[in-house]
Amino acid sequence: MNEIDGDGAQVTTGGAAEAAEAIPELVIISGMSGAGRSQAAKCLEDLGWFVVDNLPPALIPTMVDLGARSQGNVARIAVVVDVRGRRFFDNLRESLADLDAKGVRRRVLFLEASDDTLVRRFESSRRPHPLQGDGRIVDGIAKERELLGELRGDADLVIDTSSLNVHELRAKMDAQFAGDEEPELRATVMSFGFKYGLPVDADLVADCRFLPNPHWVPELRPFTGLNDEVATYVFNQPGAKDFLDRYAELLHIIAAGYRREGKRYVTIAVGCTGGKHRSVAMSERLAARLSADGVETVVVHRDMGRE
Structure with a gap:
């Protein structure tokens, strides 16, 4: 709250808890090149974190300050840092000390992998190690491992990705950073007409x-599946309600599996001949079932406006 001091200047007062709530939570992602830093960052992004890649350590406090001014819109920040910048550790130590003085809740996540795994990953991507210079990949790995030894020792969480696939890494990230909420699944329900082709992005x-x-009903032909009379006609047909019920039950099972496997987005295509009547009505009802099941859902009618 704002008050006026003895000199007439405006000052801001408030409890420590109120101030602490405005400071974003912070995760610093670092570790060996090729160990999965970018993939870990994508996992946090999907969990709703604000992610900044390749941020110089000296700018971390500034980023936190900007987040604190967002009025709660940026409550969790993840920054990815590596050792390519000069004075990396000096800047990082200064930044961490600054954050601690401000009472920022911060964690350091360190990703690592075995030398054999890292060599294999760099060879498969046909990219040089950022520190190998004129030497071999193993030379760059050795140099980076030596430089990062102290940071690894101070890390709050170390994840070895040598034997992890992307789904297993995502599961570990979910367990550590998703909080009490189940990882969110977002669905797009898309009606379409088979005569215009299958949606290429349909799962x-x-x-x-x-x-x-x-x-083929003259009084219904001009309308779409968004019309109540058309929807009533569709769902009064034998099998229509049973199909909706059974398919919604199936999607409930699939959605739970997608969450376990770390899949965050799914496109469900519902088709009829022209994409105007049956598929539109069914998509609307199906989307409502998914929303009631806790799935964030949007509906797209791809071909409804076509002749």
């Missing part, structure tokens, strides 16, 4: 052409 495809087509 799952459902076919509503087993239902009678409202196109």
